[in-house]
Amino acid sequence: MSLKNCKRCGKLFNIRGYTYNVCKDCLEKDNADFERLRQYILTHPYASVLELSQETGVEPAVITRFHREGRFINREKQEGNLLCAQCGAPVPAGQFCKECGTQTPRKNR
Numbered sequence: 001m002s003l004k005n006c007k008r009c010g011k012l013f014n015i016r017g018y019t020y021n022v023c024k025d026c027l028e029k030d031n032a033d034f035e036r037l038r039q040y041i042l043t044h045p046y047a048s049v050l051e052l053s054q055e056t057g058v059e060p061a062v063i064t065r066f067h068r069e070g071r072f073i074n075r076e077k078q079e080g081n082l083l084c085a086q087c088g089a090p091v092p093a094g095q096f097c098k099e100c101g102t103q104t105p106r107k108n109r
């Protein structure tokens, strides 16, 4: 079984030696959409799906699929690059993660 439904047009295509969720015909459109989203997210890292869709013209279903496929995650990791000063866990903002933040870190009394 190496057939799969294209996530864009629904067509069955052969996935042997092929790792995408869309058929070859749609791959170009998919990549173009992704590139537009990527550009927008560079300057608006916390844009919602709705905002992204309105600003880039990419269908919300396509955006949520990219999210599901984890295509945005690597970029966010690279850009965020914030780690807890105590345990090294990634944090969205600030110096400490939630756990270390509540333990009054580095406060010698």
Ligand SMILES: [Zn+2]
Pocket (backbone or CB within 6 Å): 006, 007, 008, 009, 010, 011, 022, 023, 024, 025, 026
């Ligand atoms: Zn397709």
Ligand SMILES: [Zn+2]
Pocket (backbone or CB within 6 Å): 084, 085, 086, 087, 088, 089, 096, 097, 098, 099, 100, 101
């Ligand atoms: Zn921590």
